Amino acid sequence: MVSPAIALAFLPLLLTLLIRYRYYFALFYQAVLVRIWRDCRTGLSREERAFQYILTEATPGDPESILNAFDDWYSKVEYISILGPKKGKILDRLLLERSPMTVLELGAHCGYSTVRMARALPPGSKIYSLEMDQGNATIAEKIIRLAGFDDDMVELIVKPSDEVIPQLRSDYGVQTLDFVFMDHWKKCYKPDLQLLEGSGLLGKGSMILADNVLFPGAPNFLRHVRRSGLYEWRVHRACLEYSRGIRDGMAELIYQGVK
Incomplete structure (x- = not known):
């Protein structure tokens, strides 16, 4: 069992790593953990969920509307790995x-x-x-x-x-x-x-x-x-x-x- 003194000694290093790599931790959380949880909860893939959103938010035949709906999906709902x-x-x-x-x-x-x-x-x-x-x-x-x-x-x-x-x-x-x-x-x-x-x-x-x-x-x-x-x-x-x-x-x- 790790003593409190040893744990405290490593705390500054841990905080430094969390701050330095915060964007990578955030990406892992959004792209992997949240995705797995929502895949299990909905029974749909991330891409299927995005498509359902676009069907309700975008205007058929309007490419700009579809691209904007993708951007909205990310900003309001869920991370998706697209060009942006x-x-x-x-x-x-x-x-x-x-x-x-x-x-x-x-x-x-x-x-x-x-x-x-x-x-x-x-x-x-x-x-x-x-x-x-x-x-x-x-x-x-x-x-x-x-x-x-x-x-x-x-x-x-x-x-x-x-x-x-x-x-x-x-x-x-x-x-x-x-x-x-x-x-x-x-x-x-x-x-x-x-x-x-x-x-x-x-x-x-x-x-x-x-x-x-x-x-x-x-x-x-x-x-x-x-x-x-x-x-x-x-x-x-x-x-x-x-x-x-x-x-x-x-x-x-x-x-x-x-x-």
């Missing part, structure tokens, strides 16, 4: 600057970033959105269609990225990808980027935007980008979605081709 409005503005700006016609999204989750991209793209453009989790893909499909985007604008593919990328040309008729948004498993960033490089789908000037490269982080991906010599690149510094105190970043890559 602050990093979303970085994505918006890059899309408006480049006006890509063919977009690949790796990690649709529940459709927030898909809707955000679709509303910013020019007429005649198309998003191929990949999501390997069937439950999340079902919610994403409903959200995307609720926003008013049909199959001609957004094609949702429910398969792992490493299966789909090699088949994009043969099975989906994709010749070149103008823009790729990565927001799936961080361990997949590097191998999927290498698949894209080897597939011939990246043309000179193709842009890749990868989220969460600093937290939770994608060090192997960034190391490959630095060493490959294939890209002009930079990291847009930002905070983790809906967080003031956890530093994160989005990597912007512009493919220069094989030298």
Whole structure:
């Protein structure tokens, strides 16, 4: 049994850790503990609960209304791991600057970033959105269609990225990808980027935007980008979605081709 004197000796250290890492403790509480409790209490997944909220709060056919409902869900109800409005503005700006016609999204989750991209793209453009989790893909499909985007604008593919990328040309008729948004498993960033490089789908000037490269982080991906010599690149510094105190970043890559 620990004596009171020893416990008191460790109290300053404990308080220091709690203060220094308070945002991480808060994230763990909201993203893990609260989620587990509400999953058990409601019998629904977090994404299903968010969709029910959006159905009651958003206006069908209005993408801005749906994005705002997602933001309200977080601020008023429950944490959800989506891009969020602050990093979303970085994505918006890059899309408006480049006006890509063919977009690949790796990690649709529940459709927030898909809707955000679709509303910013020019007429005649198309998003191929990949999501390997069937439950999340079902919610994403409903959200995307609720926003008013049909199959001609957004094609949702429910398969792992490493299966789909090699088949994009043969099975989906994709010749070149103008823009790729990565927001799936961080361990997949590097191998999927290498698949894209080897597939011939990246043309000179193709842009890749990868989220969460600093937290939770994608060090192997960034190391490959630095060493490959294939890209002009930079990291847009930002905070983790809906967080003031956890530093994160989005990597912007512009493919220069094989030298």
